[in-house]
Amino acid sequence: MSISDGDRQIIAAMQEGLPLASRPFAAIAAQTGLTEEALLHRIAELKARGVIRRIAAAPNHYKLGMTANGMTVWDVDVSRIAELGAKVGALPFVTHCYERPRALPHWPYNLFAMVHGATRDEVEAKRGEIAAILGSACRAHDILFSTRILKKTGLRLKQKG
Structure with missing residues (x-):
């Protein structure tokens, strides 16, 4: 499965986690030179193709007191x-x-x-x-x-x- 350079840029921008912001996808969009709407559309297409399975939180349970x-x-x-x-x-x-x-x-x-x-x-x-x-x-x-x-x-x- 191949991905475009633009999709690679989106994935690279998100792979360290989404920014802690009220509109994290707007921040990623600005970083990648897209509008928020265009970014969300590209992410939906990547999910539909199976390139991205899901976007989810991965909390550190130890830091949350769940040891x-x-x-x-x-x-x-x-x-x-x-x-x-x-x-x-x-x-x-x-x-x-x-x-x-x-x-x-x-x-x-x-x-x-x-x-x-x-x-x-x-x-x-x-x-x-x-x-x-x-x-x-x-x-x-x-x-x-x-x-x-x-x-x-x-x-x-x-x-x-």
Whole structure:
């Protein structure tokens, strides 16, 4: 998939994050020599082509006081995973939720849900809420607590060589 030099300039301007401004896209537009309307149109086209999947906040949960972060993992009945995964993903304290293949016999888990909290007890309580939603469709579960942040970046363009 190729992108134009203009699209490359837009992505480069956004890849370090949007500016903290009341109109961040207007600021990016000014930086790229476009109007805000033209920039938003180009971004929509890049999203439609799959060049950009989404624009989202990537908060540093540690700096927000949420230092007990845990990936909850669940062994959920495959016939119900789509239905139940949607319910889990809609919970306000779940930042991302997705299905992954099991790696039997050592890893039976197929549903993953990231939960953040100020304490491990808070995260454990939230895990209990998820367990109640999954009910008998869940055969096993665990939680993997984070010990550090590994990555907090989005799209990065390779330098043209």
